[in-house]
Amino acid sequence: MATENDVDVVIVGAGGGGLVAALAAADRGASVVVLEKLNEAGGNTGLSTGSIPGGGSAQQKAAGVNDDPERMFTDLMRQSGPHEAEHLTRRLAETSGALVDWLVDKHHVRLKLILDYKHVGHSVNRLHAPASRRGGDLVADLLAACEKAGVDVILGNPVAGLIVEDGVVRGVKVEGERIEPYELRAGAVILAANGFAANRDLVTRWAPELASLEYFGAHGSTGEAIEWGLQVGGHLKNAAAFQGYAAVAYPHGSILSWTTVEKGGVLIDSTGSRMGDEIVGYSGFTTEVTGGQQPIWALYDTRIRDITLREDEYRELVEMGGAKECADDQEVAQVTGVPLDALRDTLEQYASASRGDRPDQHGRTDFGAEPLRPPYVVSRVTPGLFHTQGGLDVDTEGRVLRGDGSEVPGLFAVGGVAAGVSGQTGGRGYSSGNGLLTAVGLGQLAGDAAADFVGSGD
Numbered sequence: 001m002a003t004e005n006d007v008d009v010v011i012v013g014a015g016g017g018g019l020v021a022a023l024a025a026a027d028r029g030a031s032v033v034v035l036e037k038l039n040e041a042g043g044n045t046g047l048s049t050g051s052i053p054g055g056g057s058a059q060q061k062a063a064g065v066n067d068d069p070e071r072m073f074t075d076l077m078r079q080s081g082p083h084e085a086e087h088l089t090r091r092l093a094e095t096s097g098a099l100v101d102w103l104v105d106k107h108h109v110r111l112k113l114i115l116d117y118k119h120v121g122h123s124v125n126r127l128h129a130p131a132s133r134r135g136g137d138l139v140a141d142l143l144a145a146c147e148k149a150g151v152d153v154i155l156g157n158p159v160a161g162l163i164v165e166d167g168v169v170r171g172v173k174v175e176g177e178r179i180e181p182y183e184l185r186a187g188a189v190i191l192a193a194n195g196f197a198a199n200r201d202l203v204t205r206w207a208p209e210l211a212s213l214e215y216f217g218a219h220g221s222t223g224e225a226i227e228w229g230l231q232v233g234g235h236l237k238n239a240a241a242f243q244g245y246a247a248v249a250y251p252h253g254s255i256l257s258w259t260t261v262e263k264g265g266v267l268i269d270s271t272g273s274r275m276g277d278e279i280v281g282y283s284g285f286t287t288e289v290t291g292g293q294q295p296i297w298a299l300y301d302t303r304i305r306d307i308t309l310r311e312d313e314y315r316e317l318v319e320m321g322g323a324k325e326c327a328d329d330q331e332v333a334q335v336t337g338v339p340l341d342a343l344r345d346t347l348e349q350y351a352s353a354s355r356g357d358r359p360d361q362h363g364r365t366d367f368g369a370e371p372l373r374p375p376y377v378v379s380r381v382t383p384g385l386f387h388t389q390g391g392l393d394v395d396t397e398g399r400v401l402r403g404d405g406s407e408v409p410g411l412f413a414v415g416g417v418a419a420g421v422s423g424q425t426g427g428r429g430y431s432s433g434n435g436l437l438t439a440v441g442l443g444q445l446a447g448d449a450a451a452d453f454v455g456s457g458d
């Protein structure tokens with residue numbers, strides 16, 4: 001450890017990216033402090049379903065799933081299209097299987113390969129999540145692992161800026177309402193403070209097309225860490241890409257599981273019309289739903305409801321009255337206020353496309369298991385912004401880069417602070433798990449590299 005430093009590595013933000021970076025740096029022998037501005041850890045990671053893609057994981061092999069980094073890279077690129085951080089897609093696909101194995105085997109994080117569905121962008125079962133599909137459980141396991149590894153996670157300590165000397169990042173300044181301001185000097189700083197979706201000014205400046213979307217993520221995502229990176233010469237990549245969600249349950253604010261759509265459900269607006277091909281994914285479909293006439297409804301059937309009831313969050317939504325069973329199309333029209341004729345027309349067209357009698361009017365080709373049939377189920381939904389996917393340009397190990405490609409010495413960025421791998425702009429490029437992939441995947445790589453940078457690596 002360098003003698004003038006208080007700690008080898010300081011990490012800003014105790015979400016998935018920060019906690020995994022901490023574990024990786026501690027594994028390499030570095031002393032690590034994680035500073036969290038809120039009074040609880042978790043951030044957006046705690047609100048997520050905790051689903052992390054791992055291409056070529058041990059659990060996939062045990063389940064006979066044929067996957068590898070090349071296949072994962074191809075899948076993610078097919079969904080995202082070309083973008084400004086393809087080196088990250090490549091690197092994260094290469095390391096994701098071993099990342100999941102490392103979290104499970106070394107740090108006892110309880111992640112299970114999801115076999116019920118593949119979700120958006122993945123050609124094989126590749127997502128690994130807590131059995132509950134709750135990010136809060138992932139955060140709890142990561143905090144327990146950090147405690148075991150001797151990592152200090154300090155809550156209620158907002159970082160207000162970087163200490164920079166002669167262009168080298170030397171630590172952070174901490175300032176909060178209930179604490180005396182102080183400085184923490186470190187050999188390396190990892191920014192893991194997430195994106196800027198909770199900061200309307202930054203959204204308007206960097207990704208104005210998102211300004212009309214209501215934000216449903218954690219309120220700590222205010223983007224200040226990205227601004228510090230820009231102040232020391234960093235620059236943005238994929239700035240206007242985002243993860244949206246086409247079907248946030250209204251007024252509950254929780255996710256209406258996309259399983260309801262993947263198994264054959266549709267989204268209709270107040271005119272009774274579908275708004276496009278839902279199978280572009282829950283993020284990509286956000287834009288179409290934004291253009292629909294409110295209120296928006298998810299329409300599926302009791303067979304799909306019963307399959308989805310395996311998911312805790314959906315079960316809770318049903319218990320809260322967020323999924324109303326309707327005996328027939330007439331009751332659907334009554335409950336939703338949608339004109340019956342238009343509804344019948346939509347259902348008839350969709351049924352004939354799903355039977356293969358004619359092409360779907362919106363080009364949908366995957367209709368789930370069977371055509372929709374009564375009794376139906378309806379859930380009121382609204383589109384939302386979950387997570388910005390643009391951020392600082394970083395290299396494959398999370399080192400922050402200037403516009404000329406040189407590194408900002410001592411500064412790393414992961415997760416929502418760093419450029420995402422979900423396309424250059426818009427919500428269509430998002431594959432399920434991309435948010436946590438850049439958080440925990442880049443977290444592991446940056447934790448390793450930061451430990452090396454301070455000379456405490458093995």
Ligand SMILES: Cc1cc2nc3c(=O)[nH]c(=O)nc-3n(C[C@H](O)[C@H](O)[C@H](O)COP(=O)(O)OP(=O)(O)OC[C@H]3O[C@@H](n4cnc5c(N)ncnc54)[C@H](O)[C@@H]3O)c2cc1C
Nearest residue numbers: 013015017037043044045048159194220415416433435436
């Ligand atoms: C409802 C929902 C569901 C989702 N589901 C999934 C999913 O299943 N899979 C997936 O891959 N992605 C999912 N996402 C996206 C995913 O949650 C995020 O991409 C990911 O959690 C980002 O991790 P992070 O570590 O970068 O940020 P976070 O988990 O948000 O952690 C950042 C932390 O930094 C703290 N912080 C911010 N500023 C400061 C500061 N100045 N000083 C100190 N601390 C600071 C914040 O308070 C926060 O605790 C979902 C998002 C939402 C909203």
